[in-house]
């Protein structure tokens with residue numbers, strides 16, 4: 001359960017940090033060593049950094065700005081293979097709108113994606129359930145499952161087809177250090193970006209899109225509230241026992257963490273199974289057959305139940321039935337897994353991270369560099385794409401109204417608009433993780449009754465969905 005002290009710490013840190021923090025000072029770089037100067041440098045070309053480069057480059061208000069994207073890993077040629085990648089993300093409607101506006105979505109659609117039209121989440125300790133259906137909540141798909149590398153490829157395809165003259169992208173460009181802009185009067189000077197090959201770039205605005213271990217954030221010297229969940233997200237591509245339309249996302253809350261199946265096509269789903277680190281190591285060592293058995297157990301096995309909890313849950317169901325509200329009795333049965341794609345198993349560490357400031361003079365953070373969440377609600381990269389949209393809009397507004405792109409009031413607008421959305425989401429996701437990794441009967445009872453009530457109250461469900469999908 002989210003401790004009130006954790007919540008207070010988060011909010012206090014966010015509120016008490018209105019003054020920009022002092023930046024780390026490095027030795028000054030001589031003017032003649034600077035290879036090139038840019039208006040904007042984006043450090044990190046993951047899904048968020050690449051999309052930001054596309055959004056800024058395509059924005060006509062910014063056509064006079066010189067933009068550079070630096071990505072440490074090499075530019076890999078993408079080939080759509082019959083087998084799915086084991087790294088996928090669930091993209092929400094807001095992300096789809098952003099991708100549509102940038103003409104990236106068409107490349108994803110042309111390749112492949114799977115819509116999620118129904119979602120069922122249930123508690124292994126009580127069978128309390130919540131379900132979401134696109135027809136009764138959004139009148140649109142709940143989410144879309146897209147492979148990470150396909151998304152990156154789609155952005156790159158769009159960038160290649162558009163030929164954005166003011167945008168340069170360098171792959172295999174490892175940044176080794178930063179000398180950040182100093183500012184006494186909140187007007188930024190210049191940021192220096194040092195590359196591991198000795199090149200030096202300068203820019204007005206540096207955007208850190210360099211992931212959860214962001215070196216830009218470290219160079220900003222801002223407070224970063226973070227913890228590890230001591231859990232790993234075990235992923236794999238699953239082949240289901242039966243072919244169906246397969247547009248349902250399943251998530252079962254086990255006392256050890258949630259196991260989720262995200263649909264890929266009629267017969268395949270992607271697994272994201274959050275387990276404690278030792279269990280993750282054990283799962284990775286199993287043979288494919290043993291692993292399939294373990295996944296089927298996670299989906300189907302009957303966990304020990306408290307009689308008291310069961311009695312209360314069934315009493316609540318009958319009350320809801322009498323009141324003419326959904327009682328959760330109508331449920332779909334999850335699929336069984338037949339086998340997995342060989343070599344598709346992997347595990348990723350899971351943690352929480354909140355950068356108290358998203359900005360410093362001449363610097364802004366986006367994506368996992370600013371915030372990291374547990375994948376249980378499929379929110380991580382969607383929050384990052386929200387950053388992309390807001391930052392692009394606010395920078396365009398700043399230019400349009402005659403301000404510098406580094407003007408503090410516009411950067412502060414970006415920070416507050418994003419933190420207003422991201423921080424409550426992060427707190428809610430963290431609270432869910434804590435609430436569901438205990439099997440004490442009073443806690444199981446409280447969360448089961450809460451889940452039943454939420455499932456029954458349509459406006460509440462709608463509110464949750466609208467926050468998660470926007």
Ligand SMILES: Cc1cc2nc3c(=O)[nH]c(=O)nc-3n(C[C@H](O)[C@H](O)[C@H](O)COP(=O)(O)OP(=O)(O)OC[C@H]3O[C@@H](n4cnc5c(N)ncnc54)[C@H](O)[C@@H]3O)c2cc1C
Nearest residue numbers: 044046047048072090175211233367368378379380381382
């Ligand atoms: C198991 C799992 C499942 C997930 N499922 C979902 C989901 O369903 N939905 C969802 O929304 N999110 C999901 N997420 C979260 C999502 O994957 C992340 O939020 C997302 O990858 C963050 O993207 P990013 O571009 O901000 O950071 P990253 O992907 O970390 O990209 C950072 C980039 O910066 C580059 N970089 C770093 N340092 C340097 C340097 N010094 N020089 C040059 N380049 C550098 C790196 O090479 C990298 O390309 C999941 C995460 C996990 C672990």
